Amino acid sequence: MLRVRDLKTYFVTEHGRGTARAVDEVSFDLYPGETLGIVGESGCGKTVTSLSILRLVPEPPGHILPGSLIEFEGRNLLALPAPELRAVRGNQIAMIFQEPMTSLNPVFTVGDQIGEAAIIHQHLSRKAARARAIEMLKLVGIADPEERVDDYPHQLSGGMRQRVMIAMALVCHPKVLIADEPTTALDVTIQAQILELLDRLQQELGMAVLLITHDLGLVAGHADRVVVMYAGRVVETAETTELFDRPTHPYTEGLLAAVPRIDAPLARLHAIPGQVPAATAWPAGCRFHPRCPYAWDKCIAQEPPLLETGVTGHAARCWLVTEPERRQAKR
Amino acid sequence: MTGVVWLLRRFVASVAIIFAVVTLVFILIHVAPGDPCVGSEEGGTQDPVMCPLLTRQFGLDQPLHVRYGRYLLQLLHGNLGYSFSLHRPVSGALAETIPFTLQLAGVALLIDFLLGLGLGIYQALRVNRLPDVVLSNVTLFVYSLPTFWLALVLLLLFAEKVKLFPLGGPSDPILCPVIDSAYCLADRIWHLVLPAFTLGLVGAAGTARFQRAAMLEVAQQDFVRTARAKGLSERGVVLQHQLRNALLSFITRFGLTLPFLLTGAVLIETIFAWPGMGRLAVNAILTRDHALVTATALIASTLVVSGNLLADILIGIADPRVRVPADGGPETSLVPA
Ligand SMILES: Nc1ncnc2c1ncn2[C@@H]1O[C@H](COP(=O)(O)OP(=O)(O)OP(=O)(O)O)[C@@H](O)[C@H]1O
Ligand SMILES: [Mg+2]
Numbered sequence: 129m130l131r132v133r134d135l136k137t138y139f140v141t142e143h144g145r146g147t148a149r150a151v152d153e154v155s156f157d158l159y160p161g162e163t164l165g166i167v168g169e170s171g172c173g174k175t176v177t178s179l180s181i182l183r184l185v186p187e188p189p190g191h192i193l194p195g196s197l198i199e200f201e202g203r204n205l206l207a208l209p210a211p212e213l214r215a216v217r218g219n220q221i222a223m224i225f226q227e228p229m230t231s232l233n234p235v236f237t238v239g240d241q242i243g244e245a246a247i248i249h250q251h252l253s254r255k256a257a258r259a260r261a262i263e264m265l266k267l268v269g270i271a272d273p274e275e276r277v278d279d280y281p282h283q284l285s286g287g288m289r290q291r292v293m294i295a296m297a298l299v300c301h302p303k304v305l306i307a308d309e310p311t312t313a314l315d316v317t318i319q320a321q322i323l324e325l326l327d328r329l330q331q332e333l334g335m336a337v338l339l340i341t342h343d344l345g346l347v348a349g350h351a352d353r354v355v356v357m358y359a360g361r362v363v364e365t366a367e368t369t370e371l372f373d374r375p376t377h378p379y380t381e382g383l384l385a386a387v388p389r390i391d392a393p394l395a396r397l398h399a400i401p402g403q404v405p406a407a408t409a410w411p412a413g414c415r416f417h418p419r420c421p422y423a424w425d426k427c428i429a430q431e432p433p434l435l436e437t438g439v440t441g442h443a444a445r446c447w448l449v450t451e452p453e454r455r456q457a458k459r
Numbered sequence: 460m461t462g463v464v465w466l467l468r469r470f471v472a473s474v475a476i477i478f479a480v481v482t483l484v485f486i487l488i489h490v491a492p493g494d495p496c497v498g499s500e501e502g503g504t505q506d507p508v509m510c511p512l513l514t515r516q517f518g519l520d521q522p523l524h525v526r527y528g529r530y531l532l533q534l535l536h537g538n539l540g541y542s543f544s545l546h547r548p549v550s551g552a553l554a555e556t557i558p559f560t561l562q563l564a565g566v567a568l569l570i571d572f573l574l575g576l577g578l579g580i581y582q583a584l585r586v587n588r589l590p591d592v593v594l595s596n597v598t599l600f601v602y603s604l605p606t607f608w609l610a611l612v613l614l615l616l617f618a619e620k621v622k623l624f625p626l627g628g629p630s631d632p633i634l635c636p637v638i639d640s641a642y643c644l645a646d647r648i649w650h651l652v653l654p655a656f657t658l659g660l661v662g663a664a665g666t667a668r669f670q671r672a673a674m675l676e677v678a679q680q681d682f683v684r685t686a687r688a689k690g691l692s693e694r695g696v697v698l699q700h701q702l703r704n705a706l707l708s709f710i711t712r713f714g715l716t717l718p719f720l721l722t723g724a725v726l727i728e729t730i731f732a733w734p735g736m737g738r739l740a741v742n743a744i745l746t747r748d749h750a751l752v753t754a755t756a757l758i759a760s761t762l763v764v765s766g767n768l769l770a771d772i773l774i775g776i777a778d779p780r781v782r783v784p785a786d787g788g789p790e791t792s793l794v795p796a
Contacts, residue, residue, distance in 0.1 A: 184684055210693075218689035225688075230681040234780055235703045245689040280779040296689070 129336055130158040130181070130200050130221075130304055136193035137173075137180045141408060148407035150176040150190070152360035158304065163330065163337040165351030165368070167344055167383065171404045173360040174340045175226060178306045181205065181338075182217050200304070219249040221304040222297035228290040228313055232281035238265075238292045239277035246299050264295035268325060287318035291325070298329060305330070306338045311346070323350055344383050348372060353441070356380050359404060359415035362434065366442035376437055376444035378420045414446070422454055462775065469771060473764040477757065484756035485530060488749050489523055530753070539757075540750030544742065549754045552739060557758065559629055560735035562647075563655055564724050570659025571716070575666025576709070582667070583674035583705075584697050594667070601664035606723050610657045610730045617653060624653045627732035654731040658723050662716065669712055673705040680704070707778050714770030718763050 133155045139148040151173040158164050166174055179185045181198055183205065198205040200221065205213060222245075225231040233241060242264050243257030252260060258277065265273035268291040281289055290310060297305060307326065311319035327350060330337050339351055347354050347368065354371050356364040356379065364377040375381045382400035402419040405411060414431050417423040426447055435449035436442070448455055514520055518529065533540060539549040578598065582591040601609075617623045630636070630650055635643035677683065678701055686700040725737030732738075736755055743751035775781045 179684075182688055184688055214690045214692060216690070217687070218691075223688045225681060225685060227681055231685045233682040233686065233700050233704070235707070235778065236700075237779075241685075244686075244691070248690050248695075280783055282780050282785050283783060293685075296685075 129160045130338075131197070132156050132158075132177075132181070133197040133199070135177065135180055135196045135198065137176050137185055137190055137196075138193060139189045139407070140191075141189065146408040149360050149410060150407050151180060152410075154357070154360070154362050156355045156362060156365065158336050158338055160303070160336055161330075161334055162352045163339050163350055165347035165354040166338065166340045166357060167342065167347055167354060168357035169342055169383075169400075169404050171407065172357045173407070174342075174357060175308055177357070178223065178308045178338065178340055181306060182221060182223060183213060184223075215249070218245040218297075218302070219300045220302055221306065222300070222302040223306040224290075224293050224297050224308060224310050226309045226312060228286055228293050231293060232289060234281055237278050237280055238284070241281075242277075242292065242296045242299055245296065249300050260299060261295070264299050265292070267298070267329070268292070268295045269321075270295075287314055287322065290314060290318075290322055294322070294325065294329070298333065301333055302335060304336050304338065306340070308340045309342065310339075312342070319346075326350070344386075356383070359410050360407060361415060361445060363416065363446070364442075364444040365434070366437075366439070370439055370442050374437075374439070374442070376442070376449060377416075377446045378422055378448070379416050380444075382419075422448060424454065465775075466772070469768055473768055476764050477760045480760040481534075481753060481757050482527075485527060485749075485753050486523070488744075488747070488752045489526065491747070530750075539754040542743070542748050542751045544746040544748040544751065549750050552751065553736065553754060553758065556734055556736045556739045559733060560724055560728070560737060562651060563658065563727065563733055563735055564720050566651055566655035567658035567662065567724070568716075568720060570655060571662030571666055571720075572713075574659065574663035576670055578663070578667035579670025579674060580698070580702060582671045583678070583701065584694065586671075586675065586678075591671075595671070598664040598667045601660060602668060604661060606657065606661050607726050607730060609661060610654070610727055613653055613657055614730070625650050627730075629734055654727045654733055657731075658720070658727050661723070662720065666709075666712075666716075670705065670709060673708045674701050677701045677704045707774065710770050710773045710777060713773075714767035717766035721759050721762065 135151055135154040136149070137151040139150055141148050154173070154177055156164065156166075166177065168174055176185060176190070180192055180196075183192070185192065192206060196206055200216065203212075205216065208216070232238070239258055239261040242261035243252070243254070246252045246260050247254070247257045262273045262277050265276055270276050270288060270291055276284075276288075281292070284292065290313070294310070305326075310326065311322050314322065323346065326337065326339075329335075339347065341347060344354075351368050353367050354365065355362055356371075356377065358377075358379050364371070364375070364380045366374075366376075371380065372384065375384050379400070386400065400419055405415070405418070411418055412431075413428040414420070414423070417427040420427065432445050432447045432449075434443040434445050437444060437449055518526055521529075530540065539553070541547070542549050542552055545552050578594060582594050585591045614626065618626045625631075628650060630638070630643065630647050635646045638644055638647055674697070678697075683696060683700055686696045691699070721737070724735060725741060727733065728735040728737040729741055736758065740752065740755040740759075742748075743755060
């Protein structure tokens with residue numbers, strides 16, 4: 129349904145600090161009705177990937193390189209003329225943003241902002257759009273929708289604003305919903321509510337969801353398949369249970385070890401040493417090698433491609449796939 | 460704090476500011492060298508017979524605090540005093556000149572805002588493309604021109620070389636000493652074009668630069684990206700989501716524009732022989748006409764302070780974050796119903 133191939137989104141940084149290769153040859157598929165999780169640390173290019181899909185990357189400084197492909201229902205979104213692209217945005221592919229506090233316009237009521245997409249794409253009258261907005265508010269579980277519809281964003285709590293964002297994204301019943309860290313800015317109980325809501329709505333509306341998060345734990349309960357990103361690259365992809373059972377890339381291992389587990393309460397919380405390098409200066413060879421416990425000379429010399437592990441749909445960008453015996457030789 | 464209380468407090472503060480300005484101007488003009496009798500270096504009523512008489516009659520021989528007290532007392536009774544240089548009550552002179560200044564400043568303000576806003580919004584729609592780059596340079600150029608210089612150049616071009624507009628004055632002195640016909644109204648407008656345009660143009664350049672910057676600042680906000688993600692056209696994004704927010708900063712600027720408009724009017728009125736309050740004030744200062752100087756300062760500061768108050772009230776109406784309390788309570792209006 130949505131096919132991303134060799135997506136490269138670079139940023140030309142100011143002061144000549146070079147080009148930030150924020151997203152570098154990212155490929156993945158999103159199938160109808162499924163939830164695909166995209167996981168990775170802060171700065172690995174998750175948001176830029178999702179913005180690229182709808183061509184929302186600020187240009188300049190960013191640009192999507194030729195050779196990238198984002199195919200939606202047989203059409204390359206990257207080559208689509210502006211009016212046709214707009215007919216996709218908010219209508220067939222909708223997006224929820226990371227920051228519910230600033231992603232709503234402070235001078236319009238939430239009703240106006242929810243109804244807007246329906247007015248554009250379905251040519252509803254203002255009155256019908258308002259009725260639809262109330263319906264959507266009810267759908268996302270906001271009490272007193274008839275009154276809340278006339279509220280301004282600053283009158284709502286963070287959780288309510290995120291619900292409004294979801295209502296706004298779903299108003300045209302899109303086929304694909306991109307949810308960029310929909311719960312990061314919220315506290316834990318609200319997080320759970322929002323995710324349940326997304327699950328429920330996905331089933332009711334039958335849409336595909338791209339769930340972007342830095343939290344593998346969140347992916348476990350909600351995604352069918354997972355793409356792990358590191359330093360602008362896809363480093364591992366697999367079905368969720370397979371990924372949790374047999375993580376192959378050392379980065380995925382590290383992420384998994386960092387997830388607190390109820391079944392192993394004594395396990396020390398494990399964090400990956402070091403930090404994500406700057407996007408302007410990815411390390412040569414495997415981009416993870418400076419932080420990898422197994423790295424050997426081959427990892428510094430040559431970056432591995434995505435290698436099939438043998439299980440269908442499971443691939444990892446790591447030489448350990450071809451030389452599994454190296455796993456014993458921990459640094 | 461409810462809107463009414465807020466309004467009352469702002470009103471009291473405004474009155475206090477005006478009072479302070481009047482006091483300061485009163486002291487300054489009285490301690491400045493020269494007096495209405497001897498005059499300043501530039502002029503005055505130098506009549507050896509009348510001088511001592513006048514001095515006594517107007518209490519100029521009294522100490523400053525006594526004169527100040529008397530002045531305030533008169534002011535409370537609505538009496539603005541007597542102009543030495545014009546030999547008539549100040550209120551009469553003001554009543555004659557203020558309409559002229561309001562006409563000039565009003566039309567200039569209209570040109571400033573309409574042209575400035577229009578340009579700023581147009582540039583935001585075409586940002587960093589050729590029209591925007593050209594206009595940015597033009598507005599920077601115009602904005603940095605001294606008003607009086609622009610006035611003289613426009614006079615030279617459009618009144619002297621090409622006799623399109625009159626050289627100065629408010630109307631044809633013979634045919635239209637007062638406006639009593641459609642012809643005379645047209646005549647007034649014809650006389651108003653150059654001075655108002657000069658004043659408005661410089662302001663418009665500043666407004667355009669401000670508005671463009673305000674629009675672009677809003678363009679960086681997350682909610683603009685949200686709007687784009689909904690499928691809005693670029694036009695819709697700019698004209699609805701960006702403009703509405705940028706207009707809020709514009710309203711704030713409106714209050715700050717008034718003082719510049721008034722100081723500009725002083726220059727323009729002098730150059731174009733426009734019989735407004737600005738020219739009156741300049742003459743009053745040159746002749747050390749105490750009452751007239753203080754009165755014009757009073758009017759000017761009242762205008763400026765009310766402009767600011769008006770801007771704040773407008774913000775209260777236009778910005779839901781100010782108008783509607785965050786706790787979800789009912790809307791309260793700043794302006795009492
Ligand atoms: N507007 C921009 N200008 C320059 N560089 C940018 C810009 N936006 C993103 N980048 C670069 O892209 C990289 C990836 O950013 P991105 O926002 O996609 O990370 P992320 O994975 O979403 O992280 P987070 O979890 O913090 O949201 C950043 O390290 C940054 O260098
Ligand atoms: Mg992000």
